[in-house]
Amino acid sequence: MQMNIEGLEQRICGLYRQYGYNQFKMNKFEEYDTYVKNKDFLISDKVITFTDTNGKLLAMKPDVTISIIKNSDDEASDIQRVYYNENVYRVSENSHGFREIMQSGLECIGAIDTYNICEVIMLAAKSIECVGKKYVLDISHMGLVAAILAAIGIDMDVVGEILHVIGEKNIPELNSICERYGLDASKTAKLMELINIYGPVAEVAEKLSAFCIDKETEKAVNELKEICDVIETYGLAQNVRIDFSVVNDMKYYNGIVFRGYIEDVPQGILSGGQYDRLMAKMGKKSKAIGFAVYLDLIERLFEENHEFDADVLLCYEKGVSAALVAKKASEIVAGGKSVLVQTNNFKRTCCRETIMITNEEASR
Amino acid sequence: MNQVNVALPKGRLGEKVYEMLKKAGFACPDMAENDRRLIFESEDKTIRYFWVKPSDVAIYVERGAADIGIAGKDILLEYAPDIYELLDLGIGKCRIAVAAKCGFRDRGDKTLRVATKFPNIASAYYEKKGRDIDIIKLNGSIELAPILDLSDVIVDIVETGTTLKENNLEPTETVVPISARLVANKASFKFKQEQIQLVCSALSAQCKEGK
Numbered sequence: 339m340q341m342n343i344e345g346l347e348q349r350i351c352g353l354y355r356q357y358g359y360n361q362f363k364m365n366k367f368e369e370y371d372t373y374v375k376n377k378d379f380l381i382s383d384k385v386i387t388f389t390d391t392n393g394k395l396l397a398m399k400p401d402v403t404i405s406i407i408k409n410s411d412d413e414a415s416d417i418q419r420v421y422y423n424e425n426v427y428r429v430s431e432n433s434h435g436f437r438e439i440m441q442s443g444l445e446c447i448g449a450i451d452t453y454n455i456c457e458v459i460m461l462a463a464k465s466i467e468c469v470g471k472k473y474v475l476d477i478s479h480m481g482l483v484a485a486i487l488a489a490i491g492i493d494m495d496v497v498g499e500i501l502h503v504i505g506e507k508n509i510p511e512l513n514s515i516c517e518r519y520g521l522d523a524s525k526t527a528k529l530m531e532l533i534n535i536y537g538p539v540a541e542v543a544e545k546l547s548a549f550c551i552d553k554e555t556e557k558a559v560n561e562l563k564e565i566c567d568v569i570e571t572y573g574l575a576q577n578v579r580i581d582f583s584v585v586n587d588m589k590y591y592n593g594i595v596f597r598g599y600i601e602d603v604p605q606g607i608l609s610g611g612q613y614d615r616l617m618a619k620m621g622k623k624s625k626a627i628g629f630a631v632y633l634d635l636i637e638r639l640f641e642e643n644h645e646f647d648a649d650v651l652l653c654y655e656k657g658v659s660a661a662l663v664a665k666k667a668s669e670i671v672a673g674g675k676s677v678l679v680q681t682n683n684f685k686r687t688c689c690r691e692t693i694m695i696t697n698e699e700a701s702r
Numbered sequence: 703m704n705q706v707n708v709a710l711p712k713g714r715l716g717e718k719v720y721e722m723l724k725k726a727g728f729a730c731p732d733m734a735e736n737d738r739r740l741i742f743e744s745e746d747k748t749i750r751y752f753w754v755k756p757s758d759v760a761i762y763v764e765r766g767a768a769d770i771g772i773a774g775k776d777i778l779l780e781y782a783p784d785i786y787e788l789l790d791l792g793i794g795k796c797r798i799a800v801a802a803k804c805g806f807r808d809r810g811d812k813t814l815r816v817a818t819k820f821p822n823i824a825s826a827y828y829e830k831k832g833r834d835i836d837i838i839k840l841n842g843s844i845e846l847a848p849i850l851d852l853s854d855v856i857v858d859i860v861e862t863g864t865t866l867k868e869n870n871l872e873p874t875e876t877v878v879p880i881s882a883r884l885v886a887n888k889a890s891f892k893f894k895q896e897q898i899q900l901v902c903s904a905l906s907a908q909c910k911e912g913k
Contacts, residue, residue: 474892510790510883536895579892583786599889604766605784606888 342640343440343633347423349468350442350631354421357461359444362420364405370395372404379404379590379616382429386436398427403445403613403628404620410447412622417448430634440637443610445628447617452561455594455612455627456568462596462629463574466608469636472601475574476581477539477565480591480611482549482558483582486532489551490525497588500529505585507533532582539566540575565594590616594627600636607635649675651689656681658700666695706749706897709763709771711756715794715882719772719905720751722791726904748897760785760885769890770898775880776859780820786891788902789884792909796861796880798823799873803848806855806874817847818857827857827877845869 351361370387377383379401386398399405402422410418421444430437444461446454459477466473483504487497496519503511509530516526528549535542543566550556562580569578586595591611598608610629617626650670654663663679670677670693678689708723710716720733730744730751741752754762759773764783776798778787798820808814810833817838818824828835838853845865847853859880860866860873884905886898 472893476892506785506787508787511787599892601889601893604764604887604889 343637346468346636346640347440347442347633350465351421351423353464353468354444354461357419357457359419359421362402362406362409362422362445364399364402364422364424366398367396368399368405370397372408373397373400376404376590376616376619378587379613380428384429384436386427399424400426400428402426402441402443402630403616406445406628407447407617407620407622407626410445410622410624410626412624414448417446417450417454419446420444437634440633441630442633443628443630445626447626447628448624450612450625450627452564452568456565456572458610458627458629459565459569459578459594459596460572460574462598462608462610463572463578465629465631466598466600467577469600469607469639471639473577473598474600475578475596475598475608476584477578477594477596478580478582478584479558479562479593480586480588480595481593482555482562483532483585484588484592485554485558486528486549486551489555490521490528492521492525493519501585501588504529504533505583507583509533536579536581536583538576538579539569542580543567546580562594586611588615590619596629598631602639603635605632605635607632646689647687648678649690650677651687651692652677652679652695653692654679654681654695654700655697657697658695662700663695666693704894704897705743705747706770706894706901707768708749708751708901709754709759709768710751711759711772711774712753713756715756715774716753716772718793719791719882722905722908723901725908726901728901728904763885763887766887766889768887769894770884770886770901772882773885775878775883776820776823778883778885779878780822782822783885784888786886786888787883788886788898789906789909791882791884791905794880794882796859798857798877798880799860800827800855800857800875800877801845801848801860801866801871801873802855804870804872806848808854814855815853816855816857817844817853819844820857823877824857845871 373380373385385400387395390396402424406420423442425438426441427436427438430439446458463475487500492500499515503515512529531548535545543563546559546563550559569575584595584597590613592614593612595611597606599606608629608631612627614625617624652667652670667677667679678687680687710720728744728749730742732742741750743750756774757777759771760777760781760783762768763771763785774794814833814835815838816824816835817840819840821837821839824837838847840847844856844858847856848871849869857877863873866872884902891898
């Protein structure tokens with residue numbers, strides 16, 4: 339069956355509803371202030387702004403997560419599950435101007451536990467599975483990476499640089515950083531190991547024990563291992579892989595982070611993670627995890643090659659009665675074909691067959 | 703088996719890397735005929751090479767038109783593409799340096815005029831030093847700028863320093879050392895991991911031999 343982007347959107351949203359997520363509808367505009375405090379969280383810090391009639395500075399929403407957090411109920415004891423399917427406005431990575439970008443995703447907010455995290459990872463994997471191509475969901479654990487860096491005594495100033503090279507799987511550069519800061523060989527080796535680990539959770543989970551250096555790392559390793567086990571029971575062990583090169587900003591993300599890829603799309607099409615730190619920055623006590631699917635990147639996959647504008651080009655000469663043209667057109671459509679009615683045979687239109695109604699024919 | 707697309711930079715560096723790949727068994731006989739074609743496919747169709755402008759390699763790889771490519775570290779620093787940097791090939795070695803007319807002294811009391819092909823690298827370097835600069839982006843013959851008093855200094859690639867010397871310029875500071883890197887598209891790495899690792903380890907083995 340030929341799927342289009344709208345069909346995909348519906349399937350993805352249907353999936354979220356199956357697990358009790360409710361749709362979150364948001365305003366097109368949001369106070370600019372909401373974003374300015376968390377600029378780094380946004381993919382691009384460029385926002386379309388304008389002044390409202392009362393003088394307030396408003397923004398066309400560049401992101402949905404921040405609005406959802408703002409509207410979340412911090413006192414609620416149950417877990418809030420919402421999904422969205424919205425257009426956002428931001429500078430896309432590839433073009434230099436603002437673009438309207440279709441985005442779907444979900445957020446799970448409250449006292450989330452391991453089950454909730456696993457549920458979100460599963461839904462992320464299933465979302466990109468819906469596209470119907472080979473897919474991979476890479477997961478990492480920012481808490482574990484941070485704990486490892488702390489345990490082997492990496493300076494806070496260097497952490498940013500090291501995370502960057504881990505994100506690039508850049509071993510030569512990591513070597514030169516370690517040399518520059520005079521890290522000893524065993525520390526460097528641990529970081530190398532971190533970059534080199536890559537594979538389906540089923541195969542890699544075992545190797546994680548090597549990173550149990552102290553209490554903190556052990557805690558994070560155990561959490562990640564437990565999550566891996568659940569992923570296996572979901573039957574996703576081959577498609578979900580551990581890859582520490584998935585790095586998100588530590589200012590916002592503290593736990594599991596993940597990114598999804600499908601074959602034939604050069605960039606990641608899904609990105610998410612646990613962002614308790616963003617919650618705290620926005621004055622909320624709850625924990626939260628969520629993700630977004632970048633539907634604009636997938637859109638091109640569904641572009642059909644339209645060879646023909648319609649099946650039949652129905653041409654009629656001037657003077658042929660409208661009633662006759664209408665009758666003929668209805669007949670064609672009733673026969674299960676599409677029709678394009680023109681007075682002349684324009685070169686621009688391209689149809690499988692052409693039917694002419696001349697005045698002569700009409701008078702017969 | 704999936705085909706691996708390789709973007710090679712036109713010129714000496716690209717040719718050298720192709721020789722390494724050929725030695726590793728990724729040969730493509732058509733390439734020997736020095737014609738003007740840009741795309742070459744190996745006989746078993748497992749690998750496909752194309753020649754691109756060196757500064758475009760990162761773009762081909764980032765956008766997935768090429769799965770892997772060979773790019774100078776200068777290009778990677780300048781454009782900061784979202785890709786994996788898998789290997790330092792240790793060839794095409796040079797450095798990005800600041801150069802000025804012989805005897806030039808930066809007294810730091812005026813905005814420094816910097817002519818360069820690498821505005822991002824130059825701005826980042828001077829920002830780190832806290833120096834106020836005025837960037838003049840040029841696309842070639844950078845050495846002319848200080849001579850004509852278009853700029854005070856230049857930030858450019860220095861290999862041997864001969865061009866600088868002949869124009870009465872001298873390097874004053876090294877910004878960053880440069881060498882050729884093997885880069886990979888992030889999504890391709892997931893779906894063609896085996897073949898990409900094969901190419902990577904073959905090149906890595908030869909780099910170590912060379913040392």
